[in-house]
Amino acid sequence: MEGYIAIFAEERGGALRKASLEVLSRAATLKDLGKMGILLLLFGKQLDAALKRARSYADRVVPVTADPETLRVDSVLPLLQKHLHGAPCLFFFSSATPLAVTLLSHISSELSIPFVSQAVDMKIEDGNILFKKPLFGGKIFVWLEAKTPLAVAFRSNTFPIREISLNGSVVEEESQLEEDSRIRICSVEERNRKAVSLEEADFVICGGLGLKEARNFDLLEEIAEKVGGAVGASRGAVDAGLRPYEDQIGKSGKTVSPKVYIGCGVSGAIHHIMGVDTSRIIVAINKDREAPIFKHSDYGIVDDLFQILPILKEALKKLKS
Amino acid sequence: MKILAFIKQVPDSEARVTLKEGGKGIEVEEKWEIGYFDAMALEEAVRIKERLGQGEVVAVSVGDKSAIEALRTSIAIGADKACLIEWEGPTFLYPSSVSRLLASFAQKEGYDIILCGKKAMDDENGSVPCMVSALLGLPFVPNVSKIESIEGNKMTLFSEREDKRLGLEVQLPAVLTAEKGLNEPRIPSVSAAIKALAKEIPVLKADSLISQEDIAWEKGMIRPVLFEPPPPRPEVRLIEGTPEEKVEKLVELLKMEGVL
Numbered sequence: 185m186e187g188y189i190a191i192f193a194e195e196r197g198g199a200l201r202k203a204s205l206e207v208l209s210r211a212a213t214l215k216d217l218g219k220m221g222i223l224l225l226l227f228g229k230q231l232d233a234a235l236k237r238a239r240s241y242a243d244r245v246v247p248v249t250a251d252p253e254t255l256r257v258d259s260v261l262p263l264l265q266k267h268l269h270g271a272p273c274l275f276f277f278s279s280a281t282p283l284a285v286t287l288l289s290h291i292s293s294e295l296s297i298p299f300v301s302q303a304v305d306m307k308i309e310d311g312n313i314l315f316k317k318p319l320f321g322g323k324i325f326v327w328l329e330a331k332t333p334l335a336v337a338f339r340s341n342t343f344p345i346r347e348i349s350l351n352g353s354v355v356e357e358e359s360q361l362e363e364d365s366r367i368r369i370c371s372v373e374e375r376n377r378k379a380v381s382l383e384e385a386d387f388v389i390c391g392g393l394g395l396k397e398a399r400n401f402d403l404l405e406e407i408a409e410k411v412g413g414a415v416g417a418s419r420g421a422v423d424a425g426l427r428p429y430e431d432q433i434g435k436s437g438k439t440v441s442p443k444v445y446i447g448c449g450v451s452g453a454i455h456h457i458m459g460v461d462t463s464r465i466i467v468a469i470n471k472d473r474e475a476p477i478f479k480h481s482d483y484g485i486v487d488d489l490f491q492i493l494p495i496l497k498e499a500l501k502k503l504k505s
Numbered sequence: 506m507k508i509l510a511f512i513k514q515v516p517d518s519e520a521r522v523t524l525k526e527g528g529k530g531i532e533v534e535e536k537w538e539i540g541y542f543d544a545m546a547l548e549e550a551v552r553i554k555e556r557l558g559q560g561e562v563v564a565v566s567v568g569d570k571s572a573i574e575a576l577r578t579s580i581a582i583g584a585d586k587a588c589l590i591e592w593e594g595p596t597f598l599y600p601s602s603v604s605r606l607l608a609s610f611a612q613k614e615g616y617d618i619i620l621c622g623k624k625a626m627d628d629e630n631g632s633v634p635c636m637v638s639a640l641l642g643l644p645f646v647p648n649v650s651k652i653e654s655i656e657g658n659k660m661t662l663f664s665e666r667e668d669k670r671l672g673l674e675v676q677l678p679a680v681l682t683a684e685k686g687l688n689e690p691r692i693p694s695v696s697a698a699i700k701a702l703a704k705e706i707p708v709l710k711a712d713s714l715i716s717q718e719d720i721a722w723e724k725g726m727i728r729p730v731l732f733e734p735p736p737p738r739p740e741v742r743l744i745e746g747t748p749e750e751k752v753e754k755l756v757e758l759l760k761m762e763g764v765l
Contacts, residue, residue, distance in 0.1 A: 253671075316733075324733070366679070369673060444765065496756075
């Protein structure tokens with residue numbers, strides 16, 4: 185075996201996370217290249233179901249019972265190295281979740297290997313491996329040719345999830361990570377855990393200032409719920425206190441790339457569009473025909489969102505039943 | 506109390522980015538600003554000093570000479586000193602190099618707190634702050650939304666994670682990143698801006714901080730081969746009819762597109 189591809193994956197809501205499944209599906213394509221083994225480190229609290237699924241995507245799975253949100257980042261590499269048994273590790277992959285980016289940044293410095301963050305594509309050309317990532321809020325993309333070993337964090341919704349059947353083994357022993365004595369957790373305030381994160385959602389419905397009041401977002405929640413989607417908000421809506429910052433989509437918020445994005449009462453300023461324009465289909469619902477969002481949309485409805493959305497909710501309810 | 510603020514000058518939202526030489530290079534319109542999250546980091550550094558009634562705030566940036574503008578603004582906002590680490594980069598492609606330069610600077614200067622924006626607005630890598638903490642062997646706290654107290658070498662703060670908010674007690678020195686909500690950056694007064702014009706802003710050459718080998722290694726590992734525009738989107742198709750008809754047509758179209 186030439187070497188390993190180490191993958192850091194996360195459990196979320198008792199299952200292997202969508203973002204992680206995408207990376208695992210990608211890594212499988214590299215395995216065909218040379219004699220590469222896939223070593224998967226799976227982080228989470230409820231690992232049983234996730235482990236079962238993880239086995240299909242790796243040669244060896246190391247379960248790590250730890251809260252991905254609070255684990256000690258610098259204790260991960262020693263754990264990984266233990267399970268490499270001296271074999272070289274050519275790639276360190278993960279999705280671009282906040283945890284994973286921190287993890288790979290740390291490992292990159294510790295091992296003096298480069299780290300390509302926010303990759304959206306990967307290809308092999310003439311025996312070289314290249315990664316594509318956005319720059320300047322997605323105004324331009326760059327293909328980077330990289331030498332191994334290296335670390336790469338991939339954005340969500342950039343690769344289809346494939347079913348692989350590697351039938352890997354799960355390491356028996358319990359892996360514990362050290363606590364960081366320099367950082368003490370005094371309090372934990374859980375947020376309303378969303379079924380799917382904005383970055384991983386296939387369907388995103390976003391409300392702008394046109395929603396006017398916080399409670400009007402309930403309608404968007406109901407629509408999203410029908411299709412297993414997520415609800416976002418424009419910067420204007422967040423700054424006006426209609427939604428919390430973690431729902432913000434845009435340059436200073438989250439970048440989403442769903443199959444369909446619906447902007448309701450969102451004007452479509454450039455800083456918002458930057459967080460949205462890799463969506464497959466963009467739909468705008470706005471009563472102002474001149475709203476900039478129509479310049480960036482595939483489909484548009486010029487109408488009162490309070491008229492349209494209840495009808496949309498019923499239509500999706502019917503569709504899914 | 507010595508507080509370092511890492512800031513980066515980036516193109517603003519309106520700056521045009523065009524392809525050159527058939528995609529071999531790019532040209533970025535020179536409309537600069539201090540990155541959105543960096544501005545919060547700098548503001549917090551100044552506020553910490555004001556709250557404690559003592560201390561020194563040093564703003565530092567890696568970039569070319571045009572970044573001196575951002576450093577001068579940092580002085581106007583309240584930094585005591587500002588310094589440019591001159592390196593042609595481009596910084597948006599080489600985070601490891603940037604972090605090595607910043608870590609070396611920090612070691613030479615000394616620090617109790619290092620503050621940076623959670624990510625830069627040009628590359629959105631979000632990797633430099635943690636890379637620096639690893640190089641310096643310091644605790645790393647991302648997405649700080651509020652600093653509650655500083656007593657001796659203990660700081661209490663709130664750190665935002667994907668699904669939770671953590672209340673933490675952190676041992677200094679530490680590297681912290683600024684998250685939206687931390688503060689509202691001040692707009693410097695005209696008199697502060699004028700005073701900042703007279704301030705000397707030293708320029709350090711990259712090779713005065715790290716070896717030539719260290720400067721060159723990342724560029725030897727990663728090479729940009731092609732720049733591409735985003736895929737174009739066709740002009741919007743407006744859906745007509747009564748509200749009911751519009752929704753029906755929309756759902757049909759989305760089904761046809763294979764997204765519903």
